Amino acid sequence: MKPRSPENVYHRGPLTLRGAQVPRSTTDQRLLDDRGRTDWVHTDPWRVLRIQSEFVEGFGGLAEIGPAISVFGSARTPRDNPTYEIGVRLGAAIARAGYGVITGGGPGLMEAANKGAVEAGGTSIGLGIELPFETGLNEYVELGINFRYFFVRKTMFVKYAEGFIVLPGGFGTLDELFEAITLVQTGKVTSFPIVLIGVDYWSGLLDWLREQALASGTISPEDLNLLHLTDDPDEAVAIVAAAGSRWGPPAAEHHGTPEAQS
Template sequence: MTSQRDEHRKGPVTLRGSQRPTTTTDQRLLEKGGAADWVHSDPWRVLRIQSEFVEGFGALAELGPAFSIFGSARVREDHPDYECAREIARGIVEMGYAVITGGGPGIMEAGNRGAKEAGGVSVGLGIELPHEQGMNQYVDLGVDFRYFFARKTMFVKYSSGFIVMPGGFGTFDELFEALCLMQTHKIDMFPVILVGTAYWKGLIDWLSTAVADGRMISPTDVDLMRVVDTPEEALAVLREFTGR
């Protein structure tokens, strides 16, 4: 039997065995070719990029209000963060919202699982990666992307807020994307909730001192985030923003 890790998803295409590429679509887009290579390839990539936005918008246009849950793909089912994300997702559905995750394992799976168990809409926005993770089994509506920037646009456009569990670089990327867009008034303010004081304290302290004291951000920019420790606290913040 072929496992998910033996497969490579390239947008809607599944590749196995010798057909698996050694680089991702993002890598090929960003790499530097010969002097005139871009003339022959990059203009055509625009059409593929356009198709990702069209497919994403088409799939999510009728989704309705939703919250996104981010966090580590490496967290296992027996980890406290997994159950925390699962409970938050259940509460989001009970508030009348859908749940969006990156569609992979770990915290993403927990979010989709909680939403599905609560009878809500469970959405996964997957991404082509060298070591394929695959869409988790709790996703009801899944969209696979080649390009990170197209995927990130969908998270921001269709989310009413972000719940950010402990995670790594991918989690930080989504977090700071939202903070930057709100700080620069590119999007309306929405709740950004960090779950786990012990995990996020170092980041918050650094932003409040080194970064703010150095006038790299305004002191009030740190207030764009709320830090909580329990599912109940996270859901209370969401209700404060939504009035539900």
């Protein structure tokens, strides 16, 4: 078989293309031709750029918030539910302790924690996600970022928080809870306490972990010690504070706007 002639070799960045792989137009031609196809915006390489931009926006937006605590809980809890008031009390307790409040920015218990933070004069942060059945950030979010990708959003919840406080919730709350447990268990994050609020709500889960997972040897006894359980918002905040801070002692001045800190 004869080698291909040089004119049949096409170079596109690090790629070498021959034969049927040689494109009929150049990259510049496709960029500048507004009549070209637009399906390229849905390709994986383009998604990589969108993912990169979400990390950049998230890191840039949250870099100066100071010490904070991420709060999780159900988006479906109505305002007249007693647990909503516990969420408000929790947000206020976090703010009084000198921490910012980070939630998923949605309604329900996320809104409650953001509301408590605002009413107590603290920083209220919401990290929203693009979902077909939830729209926009709740009215108590002062610093809000919307994400397309769950995994980018999850990184922000962990990277900028001193710990997690988890109110009663469903699959989304459980997802965040067990991801946090896994990160601590595997040493990916350290000094990262996880507190569950709601003894009645969470006791069944802890019993199952103890009676099934631990008894079967799929987790270790020390793994159960990663979770703290209480009904008291002030106790939950004290547990996080006692674990120490990556920022040093929390202080109110950490929680102003970036302009105020400059």
